[in-house]
Amino acid sequence: MNLELSEEQEAVRKLAEDFVAREVAPHVIAWDRAENVDRSIVKKLGALGFLGLTVPEEYGGSGGDHLTYCLVTEELGRGDSSVRGIVSVSLGLVAKTIASWGSEEQKRQWLPRLTSGEAVGCFGLTEPGTGSDAGNLATRAVRDGGNYVINGTKTFITNGTWADVVLLFARTNDAPGHRGVSAFLVPADTPGLTRRAIHGKLGLRGQATAELVLEEVRVPVDTLLGPEGKGFTVAMSALAKGRMSVAAGCVGIAQAALDAAVRYAGEREQFGKGIAGHQLVQELLSDISVDVEAARLLTWRVADLIDRGQEFATAASQAKLYASEAAVRCANNALQVFGGYGYIDEYPVGKLLRDARVMTLYEGTSQIQKLIIGRALTGVSAF
Ligand code: FAD
Secondary structure, three states, X not given: OOOOOOHHHHHHHHHHHHHHHHHXXXXXXXXXXHOOOOOOHHXXXXXXXXXXXXXXXXXXXXXXXXXXXXXXXXXXXXXXXXXXXXXXHHHHHHXXXXXXXXXXXXXXXXXXXXXXXXXXXXXXXXXXXXXXOHHHOOOXXXXXXXXXXXXEEEEEEXXXXXXXXXXXXXXXXXXXXXXXXXXXXXXXXXXXXXXXXXXXXXXXXXXXXEEEEEEEEEEXXXXXXXXXXXXXXXXXXXXXXXXXXXXXXXXXXXXXXXXXXXXXXXXXXXXXEEHHHOHHHHHHHHXXXXXXXXXXXXXXXXXXXXXXXXXXXXXXXXHHHHHHHHHHHHHHHHHHHHHHHHHOOOOOHHHHHHHHHHHHOOOOOHHHHHHHHHHHHHOOOOO
């Protein structure tokens, strides 16, 4: 794998870095405290092509390779994970899945709107009673003539209150031993679909996380994404690529932790000298830097495998597992460098730690990633 960025990749990375400095960084503390990122950011992300990366240009996407997608995701994650998550879900989990599984009509209906930022997508898999064991979901879609009637509840849905379209997973077959899950593209304004914002999150506070309740939601048969009964495969294929995006976001958090800790260590004095000159502070900094580089290399490897058309799912789990745990360690080590100031939200590292923590939970907890990797190594499923 060539680790040198092309001129074009570096230009897009720089575009994202400048965007964050201009449109995100000045608002990070206020958005976090208010539990609300300004929704106008979506159209700005779309205007720069960040919501269409890797999506073919004929559907309004900006094309490009997966390494470029990682670079942009890292820069957004470095600035604000709440903003990064909007892209990882609306583009990474929804638009890219429509591009892979959608009919021509579905691609024309949703992709230009999602990639421009005119519309936002959310991914509705998790339910109150079903998280890690996602295939066991209880939401049901029953065929009624030319429609499906859907009933159920989804929870912890990123972009949930903002979304115009829900990529929704529901059971369509109850036969014993049959996974029987199907994927649907449900317009968020369909009667019977209600949304409730979830507040009080430890991190990602700016993100519009919601519970979705579906009561007698009636959608036409042509909202099925992929074949009936293949929804679990659709979900798992979306999450495998999604894990690369989460990993890239974690690299961004870890890099932000390193930048902040090095800067602060260069400014703060204790015992008559800069704390950067204390060996144990240097140990903290060096530990962070090794985690940053290792997480980045694992993440880029996934992008390289995808772009070369190779099998990447296990590598994506390895990258997501390592990068998420590393992001927590890096933010925590950076907080230690800041001492008591790290505990106050005027300084960046406390938020980095809060935002990092969820990365070990969603799109498969660390335990679930280990089971995926273990299954690939042994051929034995230990779920
Ligand atoms: P559980 O599955 O109940 O797990 C609890 C504990 O048991 C964990 O430690 C887990 O690792 C462990 N465990 C479970 N099974 C096993 C096993 N077989 N072996 C060993 N340990 C096991 N979901 C969506 O569908 N769309 C979204 O957009 C979305 N966004 C989210 C945003 C946030 C902020 C959060 C917090 C969650 C989001 N989620 C979303 C849900 C997320 O994916 C789930 O929370 C996650 O998959 C874990 O499920 P759970 O919370 O039900 O935990």
